[in-house]
Amino acid sequence: MKLLPACLYAAALVLLSSMLSLPPAEAQPSASASPARPKDLLAPDPIRFEDAIARAGAELLQQAGDQLGAEARTLVIDPLIDANTGAQTASTARMGEQLEALLRRQTPQWKARPLTRQALADKPLLLIGTLTPVNVERAVDTVPDAFRVWLTLIDLRTGRVVAKQLDRSTVDSVNPEPLKFYADSPTWHKDRTTQAYINSCQVNTRVGDPADPDYLSRLPGAAVVNEAILAYGAGRMQEARQLYREADTMADPGDLRVLNGLYLTSWKLGDPQAARSAFERIIATGLDTKRLPIKILFQPGRTSFSPIGDLPQQYQLWLDTLARETGRADACVRIVGHTSRTGSARANETLSRQRAEAVQKLLERSNRALGARLSAAGVGSREALVGLGTDDLRDALDRRVEFRVVDCV
Incomplete structure (x- = not known):
């Protein structure tokens, strides 16, 4: 019998220790994921954001270069996201910029290009990544003490993680x-498309595994969505709306980025009927999946809605449409209030319930027939998506009310 080389024996010991010491978020792959974990998935101690991205990016490119060699390739970055919300943030955008600059220095044979349909036609290397608030100490309902970074490189020639x-x-x-x-x-983006991205990026895959097939099949639609989001961010609303309409023919029917884009561009272009139609589709998707994560945001510490810009007018449209469509579907809905991680747990429980009850009253006022089919509950900050407790735009999503379809009693 041949003995293992010393390097492989050492790697096995590292692998065993990593399986015993990882925090919960890294240690719970799905049932379909392979139980083996490569040594490069040990989570190091948190360091400054720019340094963590430099460290992770350099190691990722080194791994890929060792495997793929010096062949000239195109590398596309599918915009990186927060895995709790599905959103691109200031720091995920910064991650992409920093990684692109690192790519030019460390692997100049790979040319970075934006995510477009034309770039995908070349079957490039594809970089995806997530940035997610976590609690290293495993404490319950407390402010995050780190942000976890996952970076994954996929070769679209093979569809596998490299x-x-x-x-x-x-x-x-x-x-x-x-x-x-x-x-x-109006809603956040943990739909099937976003979840397939996360599945490909995080613990559900290891090097050599195929990427999530749902993610790969939806890449052409994702490329159009990316073009639309860029146009929206630049204020080119007509162009953005046309791109969202084009993406609507290619993407998953429940892709919330597409539905949100159709709603937002219609609203900003002064077409409230088209905006309402798009919002009806958002509600229909939520009724189908039994979850309506409508993003009604509140002022810090209060039960009154955020007064910023035209949000009050939009909220009125949302609630009227929600009341009508829920009534037509003969569905029962639990309204769940949330707070940020500021103040005492008891006060947050009370405030979150009061927020849910305030929305319940508005829905009943819009459609009295809903009275027996609505209920309200508060969960305080236990389901915070950001959890920083800053009470500003960074954690606005924590001060929300969402809607969950439940069985009628």
Whole structure:
């Protein structure tokens, strides 16, 4: 019997220790994921954001270069996201910029191009990544003490993962404020398409595995969505709306980026009927999946809605449409209030319930027949998506009400 080489024996010991010491978020792959974990997925101690990205990016490119060699290739970055919300943020955008600059220095044979349909036609290398607030100490309902970084490189010639890297950043060096399109959107984006992206990026795959087939099949639609989001961010609303309409023919029917884009561009172009139609589709998707994560945001510490810009007018349209469509579907809905992680747990429980009850009253006022089919509950900050407790645009999504379809009693 042949003995293992010393390097492989050492790698096996590292692998065993990583399986025993990873925090919960890294240690719970799906049932379909392979139980083996490569040594490069150990999560190091958190360091400053820019340094963590430099460290993770350099290691990722080194792995990929060792495997793929010096062949000239195109590399496309599918915009990186927050895995809790599905949104692009100030720091995920910064990640992409920093990684592109690192690519030019470390692997000049690979040329970076934006995510477009034309770029995908060349079957390039594809870089994806997530940045997510986590609690390293495993404490319950407390402010995150790190941001977890996942980077994954996929070769679209084979559809397989060729490199992965895990890192962690300090909290105070990350800016999780969402970019304009995501901040404006009426719902957030943990739909099937976004989940397939996350599945490909995080613990569900290891080097050599195929990427999530749903993610790969939706890449052409994702490229059009990316073009639309860029146009929206630049204020080119007519162009953006046309691109969202084009993406609507290619993307998954429940792709919330597409539906949000159709709603937002119609609203901003002064077409309230088209905006209402798009919002009806958002509600229909939520009724089908039994979850309506409509982003009604509140002022810090209060039960009154955020007064910024035309949000009050939009909220009126949302609630009227929600009341009508829920009534037509003969569905029962639990309204769940949330708070940011500021103040005591008891006060947050009360405030979150009061927020849900305030929305319940508005829905009943819009459609009295809903009275027996609505209920309200508050969960305080236990389901915070950002969890920083800053009470500003960075954690605005934590001060929300969402709607869950439940069985009628």
